[in-house]
Amino acid sequence: MSETPQQPRAAREPEAPETRARAEIDLGALRANVRALRARVAPRGAQVMGVVKADAYGHGAVPCARAALAAGATWLGTATPYEALALRAAGIDAPVLCWLWTPGGPFRAAVEADVDIAVSGLWALGEVTDAARAAGRPARVQLKADTGLGRNGCLPGDWPRLVGEALKAQAEGLLRVTGLWSHFACADEPGHPSIAAQLDRFHDMLEYAEKAGAEPEVRHMANSPATLTLPDAYFDLVRAGVAMYGISPSPEVGAPADFGLRPVMRLSASVASVKQAPPGLGISYGHHYVTDRETNLALVPLGYADGVPRHASGSGPVLLGGALRTVAGRVAMDQIVLDLGADVVEPGARAVLFGPGDDGEPTAEDWARAAGTIAYEIVTRVGARVPRVYLRERE
Ligand SMILES: *Cc1c(COP(=O)(O)O)cnc(C)c1O
Numbered sequence: 449m450s451e452t453p454q455q456p457r458a459a460r461e462p463e464a465p466e467t468r469a470r471a472e473i474d475l476g477a478l479r480a481n482v483r484a485l486r487a488r489v490a491p492r493g494a495q496v497m498g499v500v501k502a503d504a505y506g507h508g509a510v511p512c513a514r515a516a517l518a519a520g521a522t523w524l525g526t527a528t529p530y531e532a533l534a535l536r537a538a539g540i541d542a543p544v545l546c547w548l549w550t551p552g553g554p555f556r557a558a559v560e561a562d563v564d565i566a567v568s569g570l571w572a573l574g575e576v577t578d579a580a581r582a583a584g585r586p587a588r589v590q591l592k593a594d595t596g597l598g599r600n601g602c603l604p605g606d607w608p609r610l611v612g613e614a615l616k617a618q619a620e621g622l623l624r625v626t627g628l629w630s631h632f633a634c635a636d637e638p639g640h641p642s643i644a645a646q647l648d649r650f651h652d653m654l655e656y657a658e659k660a661g662a663e664p665e666v667r668h669m670a671n672s673p674a675t676l677t678l679p680d681a682y683f684d685l686v687r688a689g690v691a692m693y694g695i696s697p698s699p700e701v702g703a704p705a706d707f708g709l710r711p712v713m714r715l716s717a718s719v720a721s722v723k724q725a726p727p728g729l730g731i732s733y734g735h736h737y738v739t740d741r742e743t744n745l746a747l748v749p750l751g752y753a754d755g756v757p758r759h760a761s762g763s764g765p766v767l768l769g770g771a772l773r774t775v776a777g778r779v780a781m782d783q784i785v786l787d788l789g790a791d792v793v794e795p796g797a798r799a800v801l802f803g804p805g806d807d808g809e810p811t812a813e814d815w816a817r818a819a820g821t822i823a824y825e826i827v828t829r830v831g832a833r834v835p836r837v838y839l840r841e842r843e
Contacts, residue, residue, distance in 0.1 A: 466835050468749050469717035473507050475515040476840030477710040477804070481692050482519035484708040485675060494682040497523035497545065497668070499689035501531055506755070506830040507693055507713055510538045511838050516692060517542050518843075523666075525687050529558050536561040545590055545627065547600070555579035555587070564588040564626055568601050573613055580622040589614060590627030590664075591657065595649040596642055597633040604653060611657045627666045628657050632681070635673035636698035643674075647681060673697040676707050694804070695812055695823045703813075711811060713827050714803030715834070718796050719768070720783075721747040731785050732777035736762060744788040746773075748799045751782040755829035756801065757819035764818045767800040767809040769793040802826070 485496050498516030500509045513524050513535055524544045526532045532546035533554075546558065547566035556579040558565055567573050567589050580587040591614055594601030602610045617623050630650045634640035650669055657664075670681040672691035690697055694711035696704050704711060725745050731737040739745075746768060752758045756779050764775040766786055773786040786799070800809040812823040819826070 467718050468720075469715070469754065469834050470837045471506070471830050471834050472714040472716070472803075472837045472839055473511065474710075474712050474714070474804075474839045475511060476843075477694055477712045478507075478512060478515045478692060479519035479843075481694050481709045481712070482516050482521050482688075485686070485688050485691060486520050488707075489675060489679075489682050489686050492679055492682045493684070495522045495666075495685045497521065497525045497685055497687045498692055499525040499671075499687050500535070501525065501527035501689070502828050503531075505689060505693050505824065506828045508836045508838070509534060510540070511836075511841070512692075512712075513538075513540055513542075515841075521688075521692075523685060525689075529554055529563070532563045533557060533561055536563070547590075547592065549575075551575065553579065556583050559583045559585060559587045562588065564590050566590050566592045566600075566629070567610070567614065568592045568594070569606070570610060570613060573610065573617065577617050577622045580617075586618075586621055587623040588626045589623045590629055590666075591625060591662075593628065593630040593650060593653040595630040595646040595653065595669075597631050597646075599631070599633075601630060604649060607653055607656060608660075611660050611662065615661050625657075625662045625664055627668065628654055628662060628664045629666075629668045632669065632671060632674055635671055635678065635681075637700055638673075638677045643678065671697075673701050676701055690824050693827060695827065697824075698822070699813070711802075711804040713812070713830070714800065714809070715750075715830060716798050716800045716803070717748050717750045719746050719793055719799055720749045720795065722788075722793055722795055722797075730777075731787070732780055732783075734778055737777035737785075737787070739787065741789075744790070744792050745776070746786045746788055746793055746797070746799070748784045748786060749782060750801065750834075751780045751784060753781045754831040754834050755826070756784060757815070757821065757826070757829070759821070760815060760819040764801070765810040765814050767807065769797060770808075772808070772810065 498521040500513045504512035526546045527548040545564040576587045592601040634642045666684040668685035670686040674681040675686040694709045729739045758779045761778040776785045776787040803809045812826040815826045816823040
């Protein structure tokens, strides 16, 4: 097993690796998850796009992108253009789709880097064609349909105009329409009536564009929940984010293990202090927890600056000293306190906030429940101050 500590922001001295806390990223698990997703969609002729936006949901974009490609993902997806360009700067030349643009782009850099640009409206098409002229080469453009998400994408009423203008620019050699795609609103609620309605609308919008002359390389709609529950949504490609990191999109969809998926991230910290406390001691800001007996308290040096949700004050679960504990009182910026009762641990003992669950530690889904949020947010918010340590980088 190889371990490479990676410093996300501040440089750390290699001879003094940080002991406080770490997020271990099991790239072997990530590769196995990608293989499981491929096995699910390949019989329908679909490929897998590994979605690595938001620093790969907090796991580290470049190492995760490389691992996803090594396991057979053929595309990568990002939200912002700088996320896409960072993959290119790292030497990754696989197809990349980038879908969240604002005026000013940078469109020309994306065209020159061969990044597929998602276009939802005419302003973006105008900037893309200007960038292609300036770059002296055609842009790769994927037209995005709003089939009922009500967020980004082109609504059906505006689709004929957008498709028409894009195909005109294609005829002028300024771009190639490489993809037609859309995104679900409620795929994490299997059976929600909007799912079938969005699929129907996507078929109509595809048919319109293809009759008008579009010959896309890929048509795609499925995110993780659709990849796990809805084969009719596979088309040519599925865009898998959270499932690739071994996390279930929602309790309704099922548990990761139901789909052969294993959590990739394990967040832990080294206990900073242990002390015996009398009854009646108020714990942490606001004194929302007060000891009711003589007890042992452990200080865990992770707080909301590290992504521990403050909404999990008094409810977040932590494995320490062989038992599950609950955060006592408020989550502070840098620290949480656990009440161990009669148990004792030594400073330096490992407190595990979440991981795959093998040793009885909580999962990201458990933290999501404790904080009233979704597991996506739990892993994505793990802060830049927590070093990522990569395990099983090679097969
Ligand atoms: C984030 C995102 C995805 C991936 O969603 P998951 O549910 O994490 O698989 C796919 N497509 C788009 C457009 C996204 O923004």
